[in-house]
Amino acid sequence: MFQVRIHGRGGQGVVAAAEILSMAAFDEGRFAQAFPSFGSERMGAPVVSYCRIDDRPIRTHEPIAEPDALIVQDPTLVHQVDLFGGLADDAYVLVNTSKSFEGLGLAEFASRFRPGRLLTCPATALALEYVGRPLPNAALLGGFAALTGRISLDALEKAISERFAGVVGTANAAAARAAFEFVVDEARAGQDREVVARAPAD
Amino acid sequence: MLQQIEGSQAVARAVACCRPEVVCAYPISPQTHIIEAIGVLVRTGELAPCEFINVESEFAAMSVSIGASATGARAYTATASQGLLYMMEAVHNASGLELPIVMTLANRAIGAPINIWNDHSDAMAASDAGWIQLFAETNQEAVDLHVLAFRLAEELSLPVMVCMDGFVLTHAVEQVDLPEQGRVDAFLPPYAPHQFLDPADPVSIGAMVGPEAFEEVKVLAHLRQLDALDRIPELAAEFEEIFGRPSAGLVGTYRTEGADTIVVALGSVLGTIKDAVDERRRAGQRVGVVGITTFRPFPTSEVRSALAGARQVVVIEKAFRAGGGGVLSGDVTLAVQDSDVGVHTVVAGLGGRPITRRGVESVLGSAARGELEPLSFLDLDNAVIEHERARVLSASSPGPDGTATVRRRPPPVASPVGEAP
Numbered sequence: 163m164f165q166v167r168i169h170g171r172g173g174q175g176v177v178a179a180a181e182i183l184s185m186a187a188f189d190e191g192r193f194a195q196a197f198p199s200f201g202s203e204r205m206g207a208p209v210v211s212y213c214r215i216d217d218r219p220i221r222t223h224e225p226i227a228e229p230d231a232l233i234v235q236d237p238t239l240v241h242q243v244d245l246f247g248g249l250a251d252d253a254y255v256l257v258n259t260s261k262s263f264e265g266l267g268l269a270e271f272a273s274r275f276r277p278g279r280l281l282t283c284p285a286t287a288l289a290l291e292y293v294g295r296p297l298p299n300a301a302l303l304g305g306f307a308a309l310t311g312r313i314s315l316d317a318l319e320k321a322i323s324e325r326f327a328g329v330v331g332t333a334n335a336a337a338a339r340a341a342f343e344f345v346v347d348e349a350r351a352g353q354d355r356e357v358v359a360r361a362p363a364d
Numbered sequence: 365m366l367q368q369i370e371g372s373q374a375v376a377r378a379v380a381c382c383r384p385e386v387v388c389a390y391p392i393s394p395q396t397h398i399i400e401a402i403g404v405l406v407r408t409g410e411l412a413p414c415e416f417i418n419v420e421s422e423f424a425a426m427s428v429s430i431g432a433s434a435t436g437a438r439a440y441t442a443t444a445s446q447g448l449l450y451m452m453e454a455v456h457n458a459s460g461l462e463l464p465i466v467m468t469l470a471n472r473a474i475g476a477p478i479n480i481w482n483d484h485s486d487a488m489a490a491s492d493a494g495w496i497q498l499f500a501e502t503n504q505e506a507v508d509l510h511v512l513a514f515r516l517a518e519e520l521s522l523p524v525m526v527c528m529d530g531f532v533l534t535h536a537v538e539q540v541d542l543p544e545q546g547r548v549d550a551f552l553p554p555y556a557p558h559q560f561l562d563p564a565d566p567v568s569i570g571a572m573v574g575p576e577a578f579e580e581v582k583v584l585a586h587l588r589q590l591d592a593l594d595r596i597p598e599l600a601a602e603f604e605e606i607f608g609r610p611s612a613g614l615v616g617t618y619r620t621e622g623a624d625t626i627v628v629a630l631g632s633v634l635g636t637i638k639d640a641v642d643e644r645r646r647a648g649q650r651v652g653v654v655g656i657t658t659f660r661p662f663p664t665s666e667v668r669s670a671l672a673g674a675r676q677v678v679v680i681e682k683a684f685r686a687g688g689g690g691v692l693s694g695d696v697t698l699a700v701q702d703s704d705v706g707v708h709t710v711v712a713g714l715g716g717r718p719i720t721r722r723g724v725e726s727v728l729g730s731a732a733r734g735e736l737e738p739l740s741f742l743d744l745d746n747a748v749i750e751h752e753r754a755r756v757l758s759a760s761s762p763g764p765d766g767t768a769t770v771r772r773r774p775p776p777v778a779s780p781v782g783e784a785p
């Protein structure tokens with residue numbers, strides 16, 4: 163089972179993101195379960211959603227306390243909410259920001275994780291470019307697909323187009339693809355940096 | 365057709381396939397998505413002929429459902445928590461008047477203190493209201509039980525409440541095999557009322573009954589409830605024939621063969637319990653699960669058979685009677701009263717507190733060591749209880765328990781999602 167937790171704020175499509183991810187996994191023939199952290203929704207308040215993906219039926223309905231991957235839709239939550247609770251050192255972390263982890267004041271935190279599993283992605287900027295609105299959820303899912311390899315970009319684009327009709331769907335799918343490509347490029351650059359960093363010692 | 369769909373949307377589509385002619389409901393979390401979705405299906409004409417009636421309260425919603433059903437229309441409504449309590453007088457009238465209304469109960473806690481999250485307090489408050497009560501473990505069961513509920517209600521002329529866990533199921537997006545219209549039509553014939561109001565042939569429904577006959581009326585209602593225990597397995601078998609998948613019936617068992625400890629529960633927590641049982645089985649503990657689908661009427665003899673061979677029974681329930689104990693536990697205890705099986709009540713998940721696999725495993729561990737009390741509470745913060753008891757005894761600061769407890773156990777900063785209560 164692969165478990166994803168998504169943090170954001172009311173109005174950013176946190177719940178929709180988990181649903182879309184589950185629809186993409188379903189489309190690939192797997193079992194998936196998406197659900198919000200339940201309560202009173204308020205625009206702008208911190209919200210959480212969850213998605214489980216597995217090759218067999220999912221029976222449990224408990225919240226995800228120890229996610230395999232974390233998506234942070236709003237970087238202003240970083241120092242407000244316990245975003246990183248239950249994360250193992252080999253977990254994936256994707257944060258929506260144009261800054262680096264160092265820039266977010268998370269350099270020490272980031273050093274705990276396996277290299278290549280933490281990334282920042284300017285999803286809001288990509289959403290503004292492709293969708294025209296600051297809704298980063300679809301773009302972040304594209305980044306998630308590239309970072310984890312747990313879902314194909316094709317299935318994701320299909321799910322986004324099913325969830326959002328017409329041009330909104332097409333634009334969000336394009337934002338997801340752009341974020342996917344951004345993360346692939348980042349990962350390649352990161353490997354290059356590691357190679358460069360190792361070079362003197364070699 | 366297999367779809368990845370929210371539980372509420374799936375139930376709305378299944379209800380629409382049952383062709384209700386009158387839908388009347390008042391919105392309340394976590395039922396709202398169901399009613400909104402049915403409203404859309406009526407507005408777009410996908411569900412027709414059907415009248416969707418907006419009213420000012422749950423009391424009116426059940427009263428309109430009663431009126432509609434009494435004129436021979438197939439009637440559906442849905443509610444939760446305080447909404448159910450607000451309609452309660454009419455809830456008893458629906459069963460007393462033998463009207464086959466189907467109602468979804470999106471299970472939610474009852475206040476005060478106000479709480480919009482899931483537990484089974486609302487269903488238990490209506491467990492003596494004369495309605496058949498079916499509990500869904502999954503969204504697939506929730507969907508299928510609604511189809512079964514209309515058929516059962518109309519055959520027996522009794523209202524049926526389909527209970528599904530609020531938020532946990534209603535707001536979960538999972539794969540559901542939605543029933544096709546043709547198969548629903550094959551399973552569920554048009555409503556043929558046993559009684560109905562007709563201006564051309566006036567009758568009274570619900571006339572006063574005095575001491576000379578009231579007791580007989582109540583016993584007849586009891587016997588009609590018991591008829592459901594025969595009919596539900598037959599309908600489940602017919603459902604499987606038509607839909608090609610099994611339907612939940614009276615009780616379900618999981619790994620009970622050779623089990624010396626059996627957990628009994630209602631609703632969606634059964635999935636988490638089954639995962640915990642698999643873990644404990646791997647560790648060598650002989651444990652199994654009995655899930656109750658039909659809670660009213662209570663399938664006493666089926667529960668007794670399912671628990672035969674167990675040394676101890678652990679009832680995990682999301683409801684609790686202050687001053688009493690568990691509700692489901694009472695029924696289970698009666699079912700095994702002629703044996704020497706020990707029944708333990710574990711109250712869990714009140715007001716939406718998550719019930720985790722690890723929590724259930726710890727309960728099973730205690731059971732294996734013989735350390736389980738007759739009545740216990742999962743994940744209880746005993747320090748808060750002791751502090752509050754001391755505070756009340758010292759009378760140092762006034763105020764109800766709820767207010768003072770929240771001061772010591774504030775909600776998490778990450779405020780959860782859903783909708784306004």
